[in-house]
Amino acid sequence: MLTIVGAHLRVIETMTTMIHGEKIPKTKKINNYTITVDFDPVERILTGNEYIKYTNDENTSLNALYFHLYPNAFKDEKTAPFEKNEMDRAYPKGFEPGYIKIHSIQKNGDPLNYVVMGVGESILKVHLKEPLEPGEKIALKLDFSVKIPPSCGRFGYGENTINIANWYPILSVFDKKGWNLEPYFAIGDPFYSDIANYRVEILMPQEYILGHTGECIKRESIDGKIRWTLEGKNVRDFAMIASEKFKVIDDQIDKIKIYSYYFDDQFGDLALDVAKDAVGIFSQTYGEYPYKQLSVAASDFFIGGMEYPNIVFIDESLYKEESKEILEYIVAHEVAHQWWYGVVGNDQVNEAWLDEALTEYSTLLYYEKKYGVKMEEKVYKNLIVRYYNAYKDSEGSKDPSVCRKLNRFKNSQEYQVLVYYKGAMFIKNLRKELGDETFFQVMKVYFDKYKYKNASTEDFIHVCEKVANKSLRSNFRKWLRYDKE
Numbered sequence: 001m002l003t004i005v006g007a008h009l010r011v012i013e014t015m016t017t018m019i020h021g022e023k024i025p026k027t028k029k030i031n032n033y034t035i036t037v038d039f040d041p042v043e044r045i046l047t048g049n050e051y052i053k054y055t056n057d058e059n060t061s062l063n064a065l066y067f068h069l070y071p072n073a074f075k076d077e078k079t080a081p082f083e084k085n086e087m088d089r090a091y092p093k094g095f096e097p098g099y100i101k102i103h104s105i106q107k108n109g110d111p112l113n114y115v116v117m118g119v120g121e122s123i124l125k126v127h128l129k130e131p132l133e134p135g136e137k138i139a140l141k142l143d144f145s146v147k148i149p150p151s152c153g154r155f156g157y158g159e160n161t162i163n164i165a166n167w168y169p170i171l172s173v174f175d176k177k178g179w180n181l182e183p184y185f186a187i188g189d190p191f192y193s194d195i196a197n198y199r200v201e202i203l204m205p206q207e208y209i210l211g212h213t214g215e216c217i218k219r220e221s222i223d224g225k226i227r228w229t230l231e232g233k234n235v236r237d238f239a240m241i242a243s244e245k246f247k248v249i250d251d252q253i254d255k256i257k258i259y260s261y262y263f264d265d266q267f268g269d270l271a272l273d274v275a276k277d278a279v280g281i282f283s284q285t286y287g288e289y290p291y292k293q294l295s296v297a298a299s300d301f302f303i304g305g306m307e308y309p310n311i312v313f314i315d316e317s318l319y320k321e322e323s324k325e326i327l328e329y330i331v332a333h334e335v336a337h338q339w340w341y342g343v344v345g346n347d348q349v350n351e352a353w354l355d356e357a358l359t360e361y362s363t364l365l366y367y368e369k370k371y372g373v374k375m376e377e378k379v380y381k382n383l384i385v386r387y388y389n390a391y392k393d394s395e396g397s398k399d400p401s402v403c404r405k406l407n408r409f410k411n412s413q414e415y416q417v418l419v420y421y422k423g424a425m426f427i428k429n430l431r432k433e434l435g436d437e438t439f440f441q442v443m444k445v446y447f448d449k450y451k452y453k454n455a456s457t458e459d460f461i462h463v464c465e466k467v468a469n470k471s472l473r474s475n476f477r478k479w480l481r482y483d484k485e
């Protein structure tokens with residue numbers, strides 16, 4: 001149905017004219033993670049190690065490396081990344097802690113000193129014995145174990161699935177602000193990471209079916225268990241989901257394999273079709289999906305859906321007749337995140353609007369391209385404008401800033417309305433202002449220029465202004481209350 005080749009060639013032509021004479025953003029040296037873990041299904045503990053090869057790609061020497069230890073946020077009810085009124089749904093069987101324990105850190109067998117610090121002990125600082133100079137490489141081995149909590153969120157288990165996300169020590173991003181050491185906020189998706197290459201080996205009981213980032217390159221039987229060897233190239237995180245109950249179906253679009261993991265119900269095929277069409281639509285509109293596979297997994301996840309590279313988790317309770325429209329909307333949204341968050345990354349703590357607004361607008365585009373403009377308008381009115389207006393009526397003249405740090409939103413509702421709804425309204429308005437041709441050229445150039453990198457609001461404004469050849473800063477100021485720092 002969708003042909004990609006012609007569109008792709010046009011993008012390349014556009015790119016060379018657009019970026020001619022302009023500084024192409026630097027691609028960071030890609031770091032490598034090799035993670036080997038055994039899963040204990042009774043204790044729900046992952047035990048193993050992580051080898052990380054890191055290159056200092058900054059202009060300054062580094063005395064320490066910093067990692068996020070997101071599982072530690074789940075150690076205490078006070079830091080568990082849920083709002084107070086969500087705790088019962090997050091822990092239907094009551095709170096039990098989850099955490100990560102670091103057992104040792106070594107460089108070539110030589111132990112290094114480290115400290116676990118920050119809010120909820122969610123940051124790991126590894127002291128290097130000698131400064132790592134610009135361009136120098138280092139290889140570290142971290143021994144660790146991870147306790148998975150009974151939480152129906154990104155990281156935890158419920159009746160059906162074990163959600164293994166934000167689970168291993170992941171390097172913090174070093175950018176012009178220095179190291180980004182933000183805690184695991186309860187609002188939004190408080191993550192920010194660089195593209196890396198991953199090889200993950202996980203030993204699991206053979207009854208489990210595993211959905212994951214990357215591709216499975218080997219499955220070996222070992223004493224009644226299965227060792228899965230997974231590889232993810234050019235991805236900014238690595239997530240897995242396991243269940244003994246999963247059924248799996250697959251389909252294909254342009255050599256990309258689409259998988260749907262679901263349970264005993266009939267909407268696994270709907271999720272599969274939506275994901276397949278969404279991949280086709282966004283590939284054609286923005287630039288090709290650059291990986292070999294994408295999975296949509298029904299999950300014990302009470303917050304709608306959550307995106308990870310090559311895999312999205314979807315609340316399994318949506319797989320039914322009464323909620324199939326919502327299921328479609330959420331699958332399309334999470335698939336769009338593969339472009340905005342996955343391939344083009346951003347600081348989701350300080351500038352969450354950038355990936356969420358583009359993703360929410362892309363969801364509308366899915367309806368427009370698949371069903372026509374009338375359908376898009378209906379969805380826009382019913383699911384976006386209606387909720388935005390209701391919020392505005394109830395809140396009066398509250399600060400309408402869209403671009404702000406996660407912990408500066410009052411609650412998830414305010415975050416949702418401003419970042420998703422008002423954000424999508426802004427992008428829709430931008431399209432109207434620029435006209436279709438320029439708008440879609442902006443999106444293609446932005447995708448191509450920041451592919452496998454992290455972009456900022458300034459970068460997005462810059463691409464808009466460059467492609468449209470006019471000043472647009474006042475639009476960003478008006479809609480987002482965004483001002484350059």
Ligand SMILES: [Zn+2]
Pocket residue numbers: 333337356359
């Ligand atoms: Zn989203």
